Amino acid sequence: MLKKMALTLLFTTMVFSTNVAEQSQAASETAMQAQTGDQLYPIEVNGKYGFINGKGKEVIEAVYDGYGYSGVSGGTVYVEDHAAKKQYYFSSAGSELFEYKLRDAGILYNDRALYATQVQNADGTKATRYGYIDSHGKVSIQPIYARAFNFxxxxxxxxxxxxxxxxxTKGELVIPYRYSSTSDFSEGLASVVLAFGGKYGYIDTTGKLRxxxxxxxxxxxxxxxxxxYVNGKYGYIDKNGNYLLKPQFSMAQPFSEGLAFVERNGVTFYINKKGTKVIQGFTAGGLFKGGLAPASQGQRYGYINTSGRFVIKSQFYWAxxxxxxxxxxxxxxxxxxxxxxxxxxRSGAIVWPPASELPYGVTKLQ
Structure with a gap:
């Protein structure tokens, strides 16, 4: 009998997920492209969670109640045991690292994970504060922060x-508290706002305004x-703040492998950094990773190469x-x-669920 499987690719399931939800997607995408080691992928089987590796082998058995996952090659993961009120951290190879109190800590980034605790204020009231644990589960940065985000x-x-x-990662303040809004660093720069309601600019890792x-x-x-985003339109800049493409798009995805999916005047297409239409005829498109990107011309999705040709045919409900x-x-x-x-x-073979659990004939996709 076919086991229904649903994958929710959340970066974390910890109690302070509102903080983590604000982590920059582009920073995560950059990390994903740095293929530096093993990688695990979450699976769900009959309401329980575990992880497989890139070959589809079940490395962490799907017997847990929840999980945390960064999507980064070589990154750690954790699984939740609600009965024991614990979460267990694993390396990307599937080796158990340490355990921690359930939902009090998040995913490790740069060998540091956010954790939350209750502290008592001078007036006797309690407040939530955030600190960081290291890759051994030990406190490395004390919980003194009213808000905190992943490294x-x-x-x-x-x-x-x-x-x-x-x-x-030592807990030293290297860029002073001076911003109304901040983002994660990506490619050496982070977007910031100095005053509430102000404009966005970029700083480098020393805090210098670039x-x-x-x-x-x-x-x-x-x-x-x-x-x-300027005056209701999207454009692209380089690291010096010069326009590569002036604001003109009603939708604009990040560049990946030299191409970006955009919309202008109700029409969607891929462009290069000169703004030239390179791939046309698609109603939906995604980021290129290793030369392939999900794309759709209508009701179904497939995967195209950088020439716009379907390498894995359009047959998916979603991709x-x-x-x-x-x-x-x-x-x-x-x-x-x-x-x-x-x-x-990348060959078009479904590696999970196992072939024995798929409907007849659904094993290889070309």
Whole structure:
């Protein structure tokens, strides 16, 4: 009997997920492209969670109640045991590292993970404060922060009061508390806002202002470019703040492998950094990873190469960009019409769920 499987690719399931949800997607995407080691992928079987490796082998048995996952090659993961009120951290190879109190800590980034605790104020009231544990589960940075975020490129943005600054992995304040809004570092730069309601600019890892604040919104750098928003339109800048493409798009994705999916005047297409239309005829498109990107011309998704040709034909109900060796895809069971989510490798073979649990004939996709 087919086991229904749903994959929710959350970066964390900890109690302070509102902080983690604000982590920059582009920074995570950059990390995903640095294929430096093993990688694990979350699976769900009959309401329980575990992890497989890039070949589809079950490395952490799907017997747990929840999980935490960064999506980074070589990154750690954790699984939750609600009965024991613990979460167990594993290396990317599947070796157990340490255990921690359930939902009091998040995913390790740069060998540091956020944790939350209750502290008592001078007036007797209690407040939540954030600190960091190391890769052994030991406190490395004391919980003194009213807000805190994951490390990225060796720095994490934190708040003691209303203003935000950046600390290093030793807990040293390296960029002072002076910003109303901050983002994670990506490719050596982070977008910041000095005053509430102000414009966005970019600083480097020393805190030096590299791009003068002048954008209504600014996203992390990816592939040497950043999407910025000005007067209701999106454009792209380089690391000096010069326009690669002036604001003209109603939708703009980050550049990946030299291409970006955009919309202008109701028409969607891929462009290069000169703004030339390189791939046309698609109603939906995603990021290129290793030469492949999910794309759709209508009702179904497939994977195209950088020439715009389908390498894996359009047949999926939904498809995500590749993360390492695997991509999340969604099919409809031809018999029940229920949605089946799983993982596919770059050859078009479904590596999870196992072939024995798939509908007849659904094993290889070309």
């Amino acid at each position: 990225s490129e060796g720095l994490a943005r934190v708040n003691v009061g209303k203003a935000s600054g950046y600390i290093n 791009v003068t604040p002048r954008y209504d919104y600014a996203t992390p750098f990816s592939n040497g470019a950043a999407v910025v 995500d960009a590749f993360n390492g060796e695997l991509a999340v895809i969604s099919l409809l069971d031809p018999n029940s019409r229920e949605e089946i989510r799983g993982y596919m490798n």
